[in-house]
Amino acid sequence: MKILVCMKQVPQKDAPLKLNESGAWIREDVSYEVNEPDAYALEEALRQKEKHGGEVVVITAGPARALQVLREALAKGADRAIHLEDAAFVTFDAANIARAFAAAIKEEKFDLIFTGLQSDDFGFAQTGVILAELLGWPHATIIMQIEKAEGGIKVKRELEAGYFQHVDMPLPAVLTIQSGINKLRYATLIGIKQAKNKPLRKVALAEVQPSLAANQLNIERLYVPQKTKKTEMIEGPPADVARKLAEKLKNEVRVL
Amino acid sequence: MKILVIVEQREGKLNRVSFETLTGAQAIARETGWALEAAVVGSGVGEIAREVAGKKVAKVYDIESPQLAAYTPDAFVAALKPFLAEKKPTLVLMPHTYQVRDFAPKLATALGRALVSDCTGYKKKGDKLLFVRQMFQGKFAADVAFDSEPPYFATFQTGAFRGDQVEAGASPAAIETVQADIPASALRNKPGEVFKEAKQAVDLTQAQIIVAVGRGIKEEKNLALARQLAEALGGEIAASRPICDAGWLPMDRQIGSSGQTVAPKLYVALGISGAIQHIVGMKGSRTIVAVNKDSEAPIFEVADIGIVGNLFEVIPPLVEEIKKAKG
Ligand SMILES: Cc1cc2nc3c(=O)[nH]c(=O)nc-3n(C[C@H](O)[C@H](O)[C@H](O)COP(=O)(O)OP(=O)(O)OC[C@H]3O[C@@H](n4cnc5c(N)ncnc54)[C@H](O)[C@@H]3O)c2cc1C
Numbered sequence: 393m394k395i396l397v398c399m400k401q402v403p404q405k406d407a408p409l410k411l412n413e414s415g416a417w418i419r420e421d422v423s424y425e426v427n428e429p430d431a432y433a434l435e436e437a438l439r440q441k442e443k444h445g446g447e448v449v450v451i452t453a454g455p456a457r458a459l460q461v462l463r464e465a466l467a468k469g470a471d472r473a474i475h476l477e478d479a480a481f482v483t484f485d486a487a488n489i490a491r492a493f494a495a496a497i498k499e500e501k502f503d504l505i506f507t508g509l510q511s512d513d514f515g516f517a518q519t520g521v522i523l524a525e526l527l528g529w530p531h532a533t534i535i536m537q538i539e540k541a542e543g544g545i546k547v548k549r550e551l552e553a554g555y556f557q558h559v560d561m562p563l564p565a566v567l568t569i570q571s572g573i574n575k576l577r578y579a580t581l582i583g584i585k586q587a588k589n590k591p592l593r594k595v596a597l598a599e600v601q602p603s604l605a606a607n608q609l610n611i612e613r614l615y616v617p618q619k620t621k622k623t624e625m626i627e628g629p630p631a632d633v634a635r636k637l638a639e640k641l642k643n644e645v646r647v648l
Numbered sequence: 649m650k651i652l653v654i655v656e657q658r659e660g661k662l663n664r665v666s667f668e669t670l671t672g673a674q675a676i677a678r679e680t681g682w683a684l685e686a687a688v689v690g691s692g693v694g695e696i697a698r699e700v701a702g703k704k705v706a707k708v709y710d711i712e713s714p715q716l717a718a719y720t721p722d723a724f725v726a727a728l729k730p731f732l733a734e735k736k737p738t739l740v741l742m743p744h745t746y747q748v749r750d751f752a753p754k755l756a757t758a759l760g761r762a763l764v765s766d767c768t769g770y771k772k773k774g775d776k777l778l779f780v781r782q783m784f785q786g787k788f789a790a791d792v793a794f795d796s797e798p799p800y801f802a803t804f805q806t807g808a809f810r811g812d813q814v815e816a817g818a819s820p821a822a823i824e825t826v827q828a829d830i831p832a833s834a835l836r837n838k839p840g841e842v843f844k845e846a847k848q849a850v851d852l853t854q855a856q857i858i859v860a861v862g863r864g865i866k867e868e869k870n871l872a873l874a875r876q877l878a879e880a881l882g883g884e885i886a887a888s889r890p891i892c893d894a895g896w897l898p899m900d901r902q903i904g905s906s907g908q909t910v911a912p913k914l915y916v917a918l919g920i921s922g923a924i925q926h927i928v929g930m931k932g933s934r935t936i937v938a939v940n941k942d943s944e945a946p947i948f949e950v951a952d953i954g955i956v957g958n959l960f961e962v963i964p965p966l967v968e969e970i971k972k973a974k975g
Contacts, residue, residue: 405921406942409787418784486753487762513784516765521721521753530836531721533750551842552746552905558840572893608762608796612778616944617789623938623954630961637937638969640953645935647857647881647914648973 393446395437396500398493398507398519399430399465401458405512416611417483426461429508433569435576436538437506438469444540446503447471453481453492459592466587467579473590478597485609486518493519494526495603496595502564504545509534509568517568524566531566532559536573649682652737654728655700656745657688658719659842662696665743667811669804670703672770673741674815679772682738685709689727689828691717697823704815708823709735715830721751722835727828729758737799739777744803756801763801764792766924768808781805785923786946806905806928848900850884857883857914860903860930861891864919864940864959868896873963874918880970881914888920904929918959922947939963 403409407422437448450465452458453476462473476492507520524531537548544562550570551557626636642648653673655666677684687709688696697710715723742748744766756763764779771778778791779802794800859878878885892902903910905925915933922945931950938951939959948954955962
């Protein structure tokens with residue numbers, strides 16, 4: 393199976409974020425990491441390849457710093473990488489990212505495309521589904537298991553509140569992967585070394601530009617959400633905090 | 649100008665979260681003066697259409713086809729695309745459920761439009777409607793505007809509006825049945841039955857006190873600390889999703905949209921950031937205590953009592969104090 397994994401670089405989970413001068417985006421001088429569900433998508437692609445053979449290709453759209461995500465993927469075992477490199481990709485809505493990916497892979501023939509189910513920054517949860525529609529492929533979202541089956545694959549979709557559903561679908565297809573579908577591996581030293589010699593294709597914005605359209609969604613303003621609830625904060629050294637909280641639990645919450 | 653709410657039915661039952669979206673849509677309709685209509689998509693779902701027609705809406709469409717009996721994204725888009733092209737609503741609203749996440753981006757794309765997903769509210773700025781949504785895992789909110797022709801697509805997060813505040817109509821709204829023409833060959837996915845994984849060992853919905861741990865607990869062995877606290881309080885231990893994903897606790901102890909929904913007397917969140925998917929599972933708790941080293945963590949949005957600090961320093965003395973207080 394030939395699998396493409398779409399990956400995104402996002403600010404690190406506990407990176408302190410600040411607004412930039414425009415007030416519509418964050419200051420970009422923070423630490424970044426791979427979007428967590430995308431890491432699971434990559435792991436799943438590597439496992440499928442180990443079971444069924446084939447090739448795993450990773451793709452990202454973003455400035456030069458986003459290359460790090462591809463390097464890590466190559467070190468973990470991906471065979472090659474595609475980097476749509478331009479700072480402008482950060483401002484694209486999900487539809488334009490999907491259009492850019494579709495344009496960048498039009499000469500390729502994949503059986504499966506994986507994305508994480510959503511990104512930790514925008515959280516739109518749309519890129520994979522839009523990409524499927526642009527390619528005319530079937531899709532399934534929030535996937536927790538993938539098996540080869542008669543005429544295609546059988547996937548396990550997560551539903552709400554602990555429910556699941558199996559879905560049979562033909563190939564090629566797009567799947568959006570849920571965190572926890574597998575256990576992530578670490579890159580090995582050998583892997584990191586080998587990654588340096590693996591093929592990396594750079595795609596300039598100009599190459600995919602003809603396939604893009606104007607963004608239809610426009611973030612007018614970004615801001616720290618207003619607190620609506622009055623939280624009583626207990627402050628002080630741990631011993632004091634513990635004593636005050638225990639008192640409250642006894643006298644106000646009445647659970648002791 | 650017209651708003652269309654697509655309510656959600658699953659296996660022939662109305663998903664009550666649809667009423668939250670209807671409440672939001674009624675508020676937008678009041679402010680804009682736009683008409684409000686609703687639609688239900690399925691096979692033999694007239695009863696749901698009648699239930700929705702009891703709310704304050706101008707009309708309800710019952711979009712029917714045998715191909716819509718089981719949910720598939722192909723059938724839903726095949727039914728809704730021509731319907732929306734004909735009815736030309738200005739705004740299409742849906743709840744941000746797993747089902748909607750599965751087909752709505754495809755539907756909007758098929759119509760050449762964009763979807764602003766997972767919104768917590770809206771604002772009217774002059775003639776413009778802005779949709780408010782969380783970004784960066786709740787650390788920021790964004791006002792998002794549409795830069796295109798209608799229809800505009802938006803989905804609302806669970807809890808964005810009060811479903812119990814949906815306005816009833818003076819008299820039942822008219823229902824129009826629409827037969828969708830979907831060839832069987834259009835459906836590529838073959839869905840199986842909906843099922844629940846192996847039986848649950850614990851029922852946290854009955855617990856009076858819950859101590860929940862998140863990724864802030866760092867390592868599996870540190871769970872012992874949280875267990876000591878749960879024991880001292882006489883409560884159950886639970887967790888955020890990453891802890892269960894890692895296999896440190898079984899999935900029946902996961903709180904949130906893909907786990908359990910609980911409402912104990914006391915919910916103690918240790919090292920949990922407060923992502924919306926976690927919050928929906930515990931915000932009904934009577935008292936929420938949060939311990940987090942990050943004063944900006946969204947969990948403090950829902951906490952009644954907050955402690956900004958290192959859980960490894962706070963819990964040991966707390967266990968002692970609780971034992972003392974219990975005598
Ligand atoms: C479709 C879908 C369904 C989901 N379903 C669920 C669900 O059912 N339940 C669920 O929980 N999540 C669910 N999630 C995941 C959710 O989005 C979050 O990723 C998850 O809840 C984060 O878990 P966390 O708060 O433990 O980890 P993080 O977000 O990593 O937060 C860890 C927190 O610990 C704090 N911390 C770190 N060290 C310390 C310390 N020493 N002392 C005190 N505090 C510390 C940090 O400041 C941080 O706030 C779902 C996601 C999706 C997309």
